[in-house]
């Protein structure tokens with residue numbers, strides 16, 4: 186990414202301690218994606234940090250579906266906005282964002298690593314080992330699967346072959 190095309194700074198109340206904090210929003214022009222907003226909030230008093238990424242253009246609620254067959258699709262660029270949920274139906278994996286969830290820019294493979302990281306924190310036992318094995322094979326491009334991203338604000342994007350449709354029962358329940 187090159188220099189930001191715009192920078193805006195403003196003050197808000199820290200969501201954790203209520204103190205005044207400075208937020209910075211940078212806009213970048215990114216090929217295939219259009220304008221991308223990256224915002225940074227850092228609270229000096231309590232240490233709260235939030236980095237968020239989303240596309241500048243909000244849209245209709247959308248379900249984005251990627252058929253992953255191997256390495257090519259694993260390298261697709263993904264912008265997952267803060268409010269978007271993610272599911273991999275073949276593995277029974279679902280992620281729904283909490284109130285302080287952050288948006289990020291990653292790849293399809295990066296999302297598999299997010300799930301692996303979450304498993305390490307929250308999950309023990311046989312079923313988890315099975316999912317971990319599945320995810321490790323998926324990272325290596327040895328299993329086919331579907332990645333489903335559901336975004337109520339339409340700010341998520343996938344750069345690559347993807348199907349866009351309406352939010353339906355394939356989406357994890359949004360809070």
Ligand SMILES: [Zn+2]
Pocket residue numbers: 199200201202203204228229230231232233
């Ligand atoms: Zn704070």
